[in-house]
Amino acid sequence: MIKISGLTFDYPGHRALHQVSLEVEAGSVTALVGSNGAGKTTLMRCIAGLETPLAGSISVAGMDVLEQPREVHRIMGYLSDFYGLYQALTVAQCFEYAAAAQGLPEAEIAQAIQTTARQLGLSDRLQQTCDKLSRGLRQRVAIGQAIIHGPKILLLDEPASGLDPEARASLAGLFRQLQANGMTLLVSSHILAELDEYSSHMLALREGRVLEYRALVHNGSQQALGQSPPRSLRLMLAQPDARLQAQLAAEPALQVTASDERSAEFNFSGDEHAQAALLARLVGAGLPVCGFADQKENLQQSYLRSVASYENGQTSNPGKSGSAS
Numbered sequence: 001m002i003k004i005s006g007l008t009f010d011y012p013g014h015r016a017l018h019q020v021s022l023e024v025e026a027g028s029v030t031a032l033v034g035s036n037g038a039g040k041t042t043l044m045r046c047i048a049g050l051e052t053p054l055a056g057s058i059s060v061a062g063m064d065v066l067e068q069p070r071e072v073h074r075i076m077g078y079l080s081d082f083y084g085l086y087q088a089l090t091v092a093q094c095f096e097y098a099a100a101a102q103g104l105p106e107a108e109i110a111q112a113i114q115t116t117a118r119q120l121g122l123s124d125r126l127q128q129t130c131d132k133l134s135r136g137l138r139q140r141v142a143i144g145q146a147i148i149h150g151p152k153i154l155l156l157d158e159p160a161s162g163l164d165p166e167a168r169a170s171l172a173g174l175f176r177q178l179q180a181n182g183m184t185l186l187v188s189s190h191i192l193a194e195l196d197e198y199s200s201h202m203l204a205l206r207e208g209r210v211l212e213y214r215a216l217v218h219n220g221s222q223q224a225l226g227q228s229p230p231r232s233l234r235l236m237l238a239q240p241d242a243r244l245q246a247q248l249a250a251e252p253a254l255q256v257t258a259s260d261e262r263s264a265e266f267n268f269s270g271d272e273h274a275q276a277a278l279l280a281r282l283v284g285a286g287l288p289v290c291g292f293a294d295q296k297e298n299l300q301q302s303y304l305r306s307v308a309s310y311e312n313g314q315t316s317n318p319g320k321s322g323s324a325s
């Protein structure tokens with residue numbers, strides 16, 4: 001859906017993006033993460049066709065963003081990190097203006113306003129002017145403006161900033177719903193726990209380079225694109241048992257990462273059937289197993305691990321479709 005090739009972007013005297021190449025799959029939700037100044041906003045602005053790169057190209061749904069910006073904008077919604085709202089307009093007027101500006105047929109605008117207001121919990125605010133809204137409500141209006149034309153691709157730069165916990169939770173629900181309807185989302189945030197709730201992929205940037213782009217597999221493990229890493233498991237016993245470590249040491253497909261007499265964490269390279277057989281052997285050996293489950297690595301852990309491996313000079317770079325370089 002989004003194809004970026006060799007993207008290099010310079011601000012005067014500063015290179016913000018270095019040779020970024022990336023393919024984002026249709027229907028994915030990509031969490032765009034990275035420290036302050038990593039290049040997240042710059043990358044989004046380039047994808048939205050708002051900046052002209054020094055080198056490289058970006059296509060969205062097969063269209064070059066610089067050659068066909070209007071066509072791209074018809075199918076794209078973009079919420080900038082700093083946005084403005086017309087203070088004197090009501091929420092309904094803001095939505096109407098955004099819908100008309102995006103070329104929505106006039107006959108569809110009233111319905112689109114109602115639908116968008118409902119999605120964002122703004123139905124009872126439609127007649128209120130923006131200067132009377134709290135920061136969080138203004139944020140919701142801005143998100144509404146970005147989605148009112150039903151885009152195929154949505155770029156959101158820090159969309160949850162200023163939202164209360166309830167609004168953040170409903171935003172996560174909205175993103176899941178938009179994805180279920182086939183929308184492709186790219187969302188930046190520094191609150192990784194929040195992104196974790198709805199993201200299918202993680203794109204980590206550092207100093208203008210892609211640190212890592214990976215699919216997040218939410219059934220208990222995360223999988224680097226093009227690789228099949230061992231699953232990380234945790235075993236708990238009902239009471240301490242001195243035989244545990246010897247029993248695990250006898251298993252060739254696992255590598256213990258932490259253990260004591262009552263619990264162990266290990267990487268296991270077998271599939272689910274091999275995992276079931278392993279559990280049967282441990283129980284069969286008389287160990288009082290009371291817990292045996294995948295350890296889910298969350299987005300925060302995954303990101304910090306990417307950063308640590310980068311700093312150790314071992315950048316992970318899968319480099320193919322659904323991949324990055």
Ligand SMILES: Nc1ncnc2c1ncn2[C@@H]1O[C@H](COP(=O)(O)OP(=O)(O)OP(=O)(O)O)[C@@H](O)[C@H]1O
Pocket residue numbers: 011012014015016034035036037038039040041042043081
């Ligand atoms: N207008 C500008 N002129 C010069 N340098 C800029 C400009 N805008 C951004 N930069 C620099 O480009 C780099 C990338 O900035 P960018 O805003 O894309 O980072 P970011 O990852 O979005 O950061 P944050 O998390 O703080 O929002 C930073 O080093 C920043 O200082």
